[in-house]
Amino acid sequence: MKLATYKDGSRDGQLVVVARDLGTAHYATGIADHLQQVLDDWSFLSPQLQDVYDSLNSGKARHAFPFDPQRCMAPLPRAYQWADGSAYINHVELVRLARNAEVPANYYTEPLMYQGGSDDFLGPCDDVVCVSEAHGIDFEAEVAVVTGDVAMGSSPEQALDGIRLVMLANDVSLRHLIPDELAKNFGFLQSKPATAFSPVAVTLDEFGDSWRQGRLGLTLQSTWNGRTVGLCDAGEEMTFHFGQLIAHLCKTRNVRAGSIIGSGTVSNRATEVDGKKEWARGYSCIAEKRAIETIQDGKPATDYMKFGDIIRIEMKGRSGQSIFGAIDQKITPLIK
Amino acid sequence: MKLATYKDGSRDGQLVVVARDLGTAHYATGIADHLQQVLDDWSFLSPQLQDVYDSLNSGKARHAFPFDPQRCMAPLPRAYQWADGSAYINHVELVRLARNAEVPANYYTEPLMYQGGSDDFLGPCDDVVCVSEAHGIDFEAEVAVVTGDVAMGSSPEQALDGIRLVMLANDVSLRHLIPDELAKNFGFLQSKPATAFSPVAVTLDEFGDSWRQGRLGLTLQSTWNGRTVGLCDAGEEMTFHFGQLIAHLCKTRNVRAGSIIGSGTVSNRATEVDGKKEWARGYSCIAEKRAIETIQDGKPATDYMKFGDIIRIEMKGRSGQSIFGAIDQKITPLIK
Numbered sequence: 266m267k268l269a270t271y272k273d274g275s276r277d278g279q280l281v282v283v284a285r286d287l288g289t290a291h292y293a294t295g296i297a298d299h300l301q302q303v304l305d306d307w308s309f310l311s312p313q314l315q316d317v318y319d320s321l322n323s324g325k326a327r328h329a330f331p332f333d334p335q336r337c338m339a340p341l342p343r344a345y346q347w348a349d350g351s352a353y354i355n356h357v358e359l360v361r362l363a364r365n366a367e368v369p370a371n372y373y374t375e376p377l378m379y380q381g382g383s384d385d386f387l388g389p390c391d392d393v394v395c396v397s398e399a400h401g402i403d404f405e406a407e408v409a410v411v412t413g414d415v416a417m418g419s420s421p422e423q424a425l426d427g428i429r430l431v432m433l434a435n436d437v438s439l440r441h442l443i444p445d446e447l448a449k450n451f452g453f454l455q456s457k458p459a460t461a462f463s464p465v466a467v468t469l470d471e472f473g474d475s476w477r478q479g480r481l482g483l484t485l486q487s488t489w490n491g492r493t494v495g496l497c498d499a500g501e502e503m504t505f506h507f508g509q510l511i512a513h514l515c516k517t518r519n520v521r522a523g524s525i526i527g528s529g530t531v532s533n534r535a536t537e538v539d540g541k542k543e544w545a546r547g548y549s550c551i552a553e554k555r556a557i558e559t560i561q562d563g564k565p566a567t568d569y570m571k572f573g574d575i576i577r578i579e580m581k582g583r584s585g586q587s588i589f590g591a592i593d594q595k596i597t598p599l600i601k
Numbered sequence: 602m603k604l605a606t607y608k609d610g611s612r613d614g615q616l617v618v619v620a621r622d623l624g625t626a627h628y629a630t631g632i633a634d635h636l637q638q639v640l641d642d643w644s645f646l647s648p649q650l651q652d653v654y655d656s657l658n659s660g661k662a663r664h665a666f667p668f669d670p671q672r673c674m675a676p677l678p679r680a681y682q683w684a685d686g687s688a689y690i691n692h693v694e695l696v697r698l699a700r701n702a703e704v705p706a707n708y709y710t711e712p713l714m715y716q717g718g719s720d721d722f723l724g725p726c727d728d729v730v731c732v733s734e735a736h737g738i739d740f741e742a743e744v745a746v747v748t749g750d751v752a753m754g755s756s757p758e759q760a761l762d763g764i765r766l767v768m769l770a771n772d773v774s775l776r777h778l779i780p781d782e783l784a785k786n787f788g789f790l791q792s793k794p795a796t797a798f799s800p801v802a803v804t805l806d807e808f809g810d811s812w813r814q815g816r817l818g819l820t821l822q823s824t825w826n827g828r829t830v831g832l833c834d835a836g837e838e839m840t841f842h843f844g845q846l847i848a849h850l851c852k853t854r855n856v857r858a859g860s861i862i863g864s865g866t867v868s869n870r871a872t873e874v875d876g877k878k879e880w881a882r883g884y885s886c887i888a889e890k891r892a893i894e895t896i897q898d899g900k901p902a903t904d905y906m907k908f909g910d911i912i913r914i915e916m917k918g919r920s921g922q923s924i925f926g927a928i929d930q931k932i933t934p935l936i937k
Contacts (some may be wrong), residue, residue: 344678380682380718384681384856451715451788454684454714517775517794518791520794601754
């Protein structure tokens with residue numbers, strides 16, 4: 266099942282069911298107005314939405330209309346929790362190697378995760394409004410899951426059962442604000458502006474065997490100003506799967522329905538070609554490209570994003586069809 | 602105006618208007634079911650609630666009933682944002698002095714603030730359920746504000762206009778999990794379990810001149826197992842006022858209606874008595890008491906909280922009447 270939220274001028278928009286091929290959609294009116302309601306009462310409401318989905322896919326939905334990602338808010342336009350992991354240790358290794366820092370041993374046994382702001386998400390085609398190019402504007406292409414209730418102290422396996430939906434995320438980062446902010450030890454705040462999500466959120470049954478024990482084994486494509494810069498495999502190299510990420514989060518507290526948990530930048534290891542390291546799959550954030558350049562040439566060559574830049578993030582199934590629709594955003598300046 | 606949320610078995614409870622003296626209450630039915638709705642549409646809905654409030658205070662409300670804080674959820678049982686400052690620099694100074702660490706110069710010019718979890722708040726009389734006493738269970742008595750929409754880049758003065766309500770908070774902390782977590786630089790996560798809030802949330806007009814430019818000049822009382830351990834002045838020594846805290850948060854992003862911003866542990870400077878430092882006002886968290894003991898005697902003498910302990914946090918007006926009702930919680934073990 267695929268769900269989206271259409272803009273209607275309200276803060277939470279209108280829930281729509283979207284056909285598997287993203288061609289048509291149908292309002293969920295009469296079942297639920299907002300996705301949060303569905304997550305609050307999943308076992309009762311989701312079968313009703315599934316019926317709409319089935320009729321859409323079979324071309325029998327009476328009030329179907331063409332689906333337009335431009336009209337989408339984030340599937341959850343605001344949420345009660347957004348916790349983002351850094352689950353691809355290769356990303357951490359590259360960034361640390363570039364500044365000659367060791368990876369602490371416990372990074373391999375316990376996920377890194379930060380609490381993000383969740384009051385003001387961006388739709389997939391909304392502008393990324395930034396105060397200044399000097400902040401070092403970067404995209405981060407990620408996979409994210411939306412949970413039901415997961416009780417305090419749940420195991421990674423129990424936590425896997427709490428996953429309701431999967432989305433893509435652009436966890437926009439202001440790189441030049443990060444060092445000072447992290448030096449204060451209290452985590453990210455100003456360096457993480459509003460996060461954007463894909464047009465649709467997708468249930469696990471849609472992925473077949475591409476979803477394997479909390480990892481999504483498909484290719485995440487990042488296209489920056491029309492040039493494909495990343496074709497990263499989101500599956501095998503995810504050091505901590507989503508069940509482990511959620512279990513980490515709920516170790517001392519309950520995780521409640523509608524919580525969004527991110528994977529962190531999807532990242533793949535280099536391969537050796539003629540004794541030289543190559544990162545043929547590219548990158549899912551500019552910081553990683555700059556780290557690779559620093560490791561290879563002593564300094565970064567790629568600059569961060571400028572106003573007017575376009576970032577597109579998409580994931581296709583094995584048949585080549587877009588699964589989530591594309592995040593497709595322009596970087597724009599704040600006008601006060 | 603004073604607003605509370607009554608438990609009704611649902612996730613968001615039922616909004617009630619509470620009389621100034623906390624004696625009676627009235628359902629807000631017909632105006633709004635939930636506090637978030639009011640915050641989403643404040644200028645339209647709050648005058649209607651004010652009418653109910655006025656009739657309650659004059660004893661003319663037709664369906665008033667006795668107000669019972671035991672039946673309260675947090676005023677916002679879940680929120681789209683909880684960002685907690687550390688606005689009393691005295692607290693930071695004491696904790697750092699106890700471990701022979703300097704206070705970085707920018708701590709005096711820029712607030713410390715972390716992003717907290719907001720999906721599962723506790724009501725004022727709900728048990729604090731903890732996994733283990735060995736985690737070092739501490740209370741933190743704080744003042745918190747709830748905002749309307751505050752645009753990206755707002756000044757501290759503009760941000761002050763965005764404040765809608767004031768509450769008290771118990772920002773429960775697991776002290777022994779903090780060092781490892783902060784060493785990872787990504788901020789608090791497991792070390793900050795669910796936060797509790799006072800029975801009622803209060804509009805600024807209730808405070809008269811006790812509310813001065815973003816600071817609440819009243820005494821915050823913390824009582825641990827029946828013994829008053831803190832009578833701290835929340836006003837003058839707040840290094841960064843709430844407008845500054847919100848402006849810090851919205852520097853690179855919008856802050857949306859229903860965001861909760863906390864002051865951090867309320868803390869007062871020592872006074873010199875016969876050449877000796879005395880902290881006559883006590884403390885608003887155990888970690889601060891332990892820091893003072895370490896400074897004075899080389900090691901802490903006060904242990905953290907045990908299962909069965911009771912923490913009560915309250916603030917009284919100049920007339921001696923409780924303003925927010927009391928946070929009154931028992932520490933209990935997680936039963937799986």
